[in-house]
Amino acid sequence: MFQFLLLGLLAGAGAWGTEYFENYYNEIDVDDEQAEVKTRNAMSSPRQLWPSTRIYYRIASDCSPEEVANVHTALATFNEQSCLQFEELTGPAPPGSRYVYYKKSEKLCGTRIGYNPLPVFGSGSHDVLLSPKCMAVPGIIQHETLHLLGLYHEQSRPDRDDHVVIDYDNIPRKYWPQFMATSSSTTTTYDVPYDFESVMHYPKNAFATDPSKPTIRALVDGVPMEREMGQTVGPTEGDLFKIRKMYKCDLTA
Ligand SMILES: [Zn+2]
Structure with missing residues (x-):
């Protein structure tokens, strides 16, 4: 410890x-x-x-x-x-x-x-x-x-707010830093499109107080929607x- x-x-x-x-x-x-x-x-x-x-x-x-x-x-x-x-x-x-x-x-x-x-x-x-x-x-x-x-x-990409919404109400406050976005001054996306299938994406209910509800929702035409995200099969073409x-x-x- x-x-x-x-x-x-x-x-x-x-x-x-x-x-x-x-x-x-x-x-x-x-x-x-x-x-x-x-x-x-x-x-x-x-x-x-x-x-x-x-x-x-x-x-x-x-x-x-x-x-x-x-x-x-x-x-x-x-x-x-x-x-x-x-x-x-x-x-x-x-x-x-x-x-x-x-x-x-x-x-x-x-x-x-x-x-x-x-x-x-x-x-x-x-x-x-x-x-x-x-x-x-x-x-x-x-x-x-x-x-x-x-x-x-x-989901920490500098442009993530264009693609996902974080439901902080379902996340204990001490884990909020886990959901911070990085700055475009220190990280780059290499112009790879946002990738919900990335092996680096959190699952939709990561760090949830109530795991039956999402902590991350996808923005579809500006509307937050629940969907599957992340996986543990392996890196996507975007990751590579x-x-x-x-x-x-x-x-x-
Ligand atoms: Zn990780």
């Missing part, structure tokens, strides 16, 4: 420390007082790119063969459909490099947004926390991986396009 409290405080205090903890399967109890700290995020952080398209990673040794296979499946999508190359470490990380560390967590799923610059002379891990339920779904592992590559949630643009992949290939 202390570790996450500390992470949360650092995320709130640090200019670079935007950190998301997900609420898949409602594993974060909306009545948990500490959850506010766990889920805080700062929206002022500029997007930070990894310095190379070759990204090293490691999977915690206490993961089951199925969980290891799910991480491999998740990352194969990026290796096959973008110019990124995730490469599993079999020994120590090369000096001066940061690597992604997929590790188990009892309940939390989450990671930091974007690349965390290394201290001078430093090296180290970029942790992705995955509960057993999150570890069981390659689409969720991909969601977290897209965060660390630099993507925010789709953003990554290809961010990392300057050859878009004609």
Whole structure:
């Protein structure tokens, strides 16, 4: 618990420390007082790119063969459909490099947004926390991986108010920061149309006090309408396009 409290405080205090903890399967109890700290995020952080398209990673040794296979499946999508190359470490990380560390967590799923610059002379891990339920779904592992590559949630886009309405009456006040939009001065949509199917979109009842009612509704001709949104199958073409643009992949290939 202390570790996450500390992470949360650092995320709130640090200019670079935007950190998301997900609420898949409602594993974060909306009545948990500490959850506010766990889920805080700062929206002022500029997007930070990894310095190379070759990204090293490691999977915690206490993961089951199925969980290891799910991480491999998740990352194969990026290796096959973008110019990124995730490469599993079999020994120590090369000096001066940061690597992604997929590790188990009892309940939390989450990671930091974007690349965390290394201290001078430093090296180290970029942790992705995955509960057993999150570890069981390659689409969720991909969601977290897209965060660390630099993507925010789709419903946080600067232009989201043209596409969705947030029903704050059904969201505990301490979770309102989860529904803030990012600024167009720090994030870009790469002109990708708003994507309700994005693997980065919250479901319609995320963080709901009453999960039978939506917290996010779609604007259809200016009228708020309930509809399905988000999914955990995997990245959409729009999600992948953003990554290809961010990392300057050859878009004609
Ligand atoms: Zn997320």
